[in-house]
Amino acid sequence: MSTAEQASDNIITLNTRFGVMEIDRSNAIKMPMGMVGFSEHKEFALTVPAHPALEGYMLLQCITEETLTFILKPYLYETEVLRPEDLAQVIQKHEIKPENLAVMLVTTIRQTPAGPRKSVNMRAPVFIDTERQIAWQNIFNSDDYNVRHPVH
Secondary structure (H helix, E strand, C coil): CCHHHHHHHCEEEEEECCEEEEEEHHHCEECCCCECCECCCCEEEEECCCCHHHCCCEEEEECCCCCCEEEEEECCHHHCCCCHHHHHHHHHHCCCCHHHEEEEEEEEEEEECCEEEEEECCCCCEEEECCCCEEEECCCCCCCCCCCEEEC
């Protein structure tokens, strides 16, 4: 079997709520604990949404359940919302090399009379080890982190 044929065996097509996606399973992110409330789902793909309203965001698409997609916003360290000691604790706990760390925030979009409002969950960010392709959703036990932190 040629390398091209092997690679094509890894491509799956999903009909998601954000449209049809082709996912390469070799790039899948494993989540040993799953996402909060969805612990039975452990294999995801990180994709860039095609919709212009989601520019700057990413989609965490479950590979085993087409209807399960999370909108993620990359965490900007310069905002300094997450305390460095909290970040360091998660890095140590999951043995993530700092240069391989991607922190993503689960985003909610609510329709209001004034238009759509976006917020991110600062209390339960997703920590991705980009080298090992493993991720964990970490819940900080602190009221300092808002589950509906506004995004402008």
